[in-house]
Amino acid sequence: MSEWKPANYPSVSPYLVCEDADAIIAFLERVFDAALVRRFDRPDGSLMHAEVRIDDSIVMIGGGATDHRSSGPHIHVYVRDAQAVYDRALANGAHSVQAPARKRDDDDFRGGFRDAAGTTWWVATQ
Numbered sequence: 001m002s003e004w005k006p007a008n009y010p011s012v013s014p015y016l017v018c019e020d021a022d023a024i025i026a027f028l029e030r031v032f033d034a035a036l037v038r039r040f041d042r043p044d045g046s047l048m049h050a051e052v053r054i055d056d057s058i059v060m061i062g063g064g065a066t067d068h069r070s071s072g073p074h075i076h077v078y079v080r081d082a083q084a085v086y087d088r089a090l091a092n093g094a095h096s097v098q099a100p101a102r103k104r105d106d107d108d109f110r111g112g113f114r115d116a117a118g119t120t121w122w123v124a125t126q
Helices: 021-032 082-091
Strands: 012-018 035-041 047-054 057-063 074-078 095-101 109-114 120-125
Touching: 012 021, 021 035, 021 047, 021 057, 057 074, 082 095, 082 109, 082 120
Parallel strands: 012 057, 074 120
Antiparallel strands: 012 074, 035 047, 047 057, 095 109, 109 120
């Protein structure tokens, strides 16, 4: 068992940023028999972040009730040291999306960067 990522989680997960995240979750449940693992809502009740399990994989979903719009794919990666990976990415030409931080006591230490191809990478350490 790794101390830097949740038990039974893969290291790499797709991260979908959706305008209607609840509809996507329902779609995944109906089509792939996905199971909701975690859900965090904003104060207004809209979805901020969710995770669903499909077989041995996790799909992370961000709600679109924000001013931030993103093009291109998002990929979430659990790593041993999120700060070191973030720093290496910036040193190798990536652009910062969010400096690593732990937003809540029970949250992962997480940051994001965008590579030259437009992929947004979210790196986290539990």
